[in-house]
Amino acid sequence: MDAPTLARLERRGDFPSLASGWHYLDSAASALKPQAVIDAATRALGGDYATVHRGVYAKSAEMTRAYEAARRKVAGLVGGAEDEIVFTRGATEAINLVAYSYGQVVGTGRRVLLSQLEHHSNIVPWQLAGWQVDVCPLTANGRIDLDAAEAMLTRDHAMVAFAHVSNVLGSRLDVARAADLAHRVGAKLLVDGCQAVPRLAVDVDALDCDFYAFSAHKLYGPTGIGALWGRPDLLAAMPPWQGGGAMIDRVTFEGTAFAAPPARFEAGTPAIVEGIAFGAAVDYVLSAGLDAIHAHEAALVDELREALSRRNDVTVFGPADSAGIVSFAMDGVHPHDLGTILDENRVAIRAGHHCAQPLMDHLGVPATARASFGLYSAADDIAALLDGIDRTRRIFG
Structure with missing residues (x-):
């Protein structure tokens, strides 16, 4: 070897x-999971534990700093900024979030181009959110056929959603070219990065995508948490898709003003322990x-x-x-x-x-x-x- x-x-x-x-x-x-991630979760669930974002006492402030430090680590993994990372329950929820929330920005007649190799998590959310789905074929060796995608894309498409690495074939997408093809017709590109982030260096600016979704548990981290990176202007234009605590600015019975992203998309008490362990997993992967x-x-x-x-x-x-x-x-x-x-x-x-x-x-x-x-x-x-x-x-x- x-x-x-x-x-x-x-x-x-x-x-x-x-x-x-x-x-x-x-x-x-x-x-x-490596021992370093297990230890980080144990400490967070044990002696370090407190809630985040809401407490005025020192232990809550310490936990909040640790949780937001994890967000910075996750952002850094893909070359993004802290306020561009939305913590979700995983890539599945991240894609659902975009399908529903960005779908509201697009409005009626929304159309998405997928490929034949997509995971169900990058098919079903678009169907449920009312997008018209078109399907790009594969090349003979199992790659997404970007020549075919170029011929298929029209101004009617608002979104292209492709896997960076296929979870079945392991084939890799030329993301930068896919982004160029999408942007030529005014569409956005969402990339399912679940199989890419554990094994490939990712830089969302260089890839020129608009959304990038991935999960912690495929990255040697815990289950129950993942991330959506999104361009800040797009996140700012998107309405919340779940309501509750933490995602608001002010609530009255007459109406609610919502927080800025990423908090706008993170209703309720977050997965605190999992978030901190997610950060530890990023540290571990980068150390390797x-x-x-x-x-x-x-x-x-x-x-x-x-x-x-x-x-x-x-x-x-x-x-x-x-x-x-x-x-x-x-x-x-x-x-x-x-x-x-x-x-x-x-x-x-x-x-x-x-x-x-x-x-x-x-x-x-x-x-x-x-x-x-x-x-x-x-x-x-x-x-x-x-x-x-x-x-x-x-x-x-």
């Missing part, structure tokens, strides 16, 4: 879940180095794809340079059966449609098996997976 790969192996001891000796290859669904993480995962992807390519009963999906994810299918074996047999060998993969049923229809399969890597993944995980595939073939004949 190359030097970046070897460097990352030193961090496996940071993850208590790996102490039992299992091979975790489901990081695209949810990454394991996103370039090193990407190089490490790329080496593992190359190793697994090359090994699977030597098996004539396995089909591998997506481009050769997929980012941290390898999806495949075995002839005559349902992915659920493969996943069950691998579990007996203490190998954890994902098996199913991966919340991307339209993509499965496009691929012509009901489901795939998916191995996804993290900074703690190693060659022995691949070896265990391949042993399990060989055992599965012996069982099924």
Whole structure:
């Protein structure tokens, strides 16, 4: 293995879940948590705990500073400013927020261009919010076909919403080009960054997108929290989509004046502990180095794809340079059966449609098996997976 790969192996001891000796290859669904993140959450829930934003006592002020410091860290991760980050329950809620709230800015006749590889969380919210959905096809190797997108986009489109990295194929989007195509027709670009932020350096200014959504739990952080980065002028123009405490300036029975973003979109007591742990996860990832993480995962992807390519009963999906994810299918074996047999060998993969049923229809399969890597993944995980595939073939004949 190359030097970046070897460097990352030193961090496996940071993850208590790996102490039992299992091979975790489901990081695209949810990454394991390092001890640093667990400790940050424990402190925040324990001796440091107080509510935020409302208390005049010292402990509340300290907790507020810690919570808002986490927001600055999350903003810095994607090259944004503190007041451009809205904390949400995850990327799903972030996309729902834009679909509903920016949809009110657009008004009737709103139209969005999605792609065939989108996660359900970047399909269903637009449908529920009343957007007309158009679908961009994929290239032969599983990338969003931006040439086709250019031909499809019209002045009727108010939004383009694409995944930065596919959660099934690992294919990467040329975000800057997608932004240029959207802006030429007056549309905005929302990017689903869930699979990108754990493994790629992201700079929203360089990408020139308008919204960027991601979740903490795929970034080695806690569940129940995520973030929406948005251009400040767009956030300022958007109405709130939930009402309650903290998102107001003044309330009377005759009407309410709302707070400025991001508070406008954060009704109620926030996920305080999760927010602080989110910040700790950002610290951890940056200490490991996103370039090193990407190089490490790329080496593992190359190793697994090359090994699977030597098996004539396995089909591998997506481009050769997929980012941290390898999806495949075995002839005559349902992915659920493969996943069950691998579990007996203490190998954890994902098996199913991966919340991307339209993509499965496009691929012509009901489901795939998916191995996804993290900074703690190693060659022995691949070896265990391949042993399990060989055992599965012996069982099924």
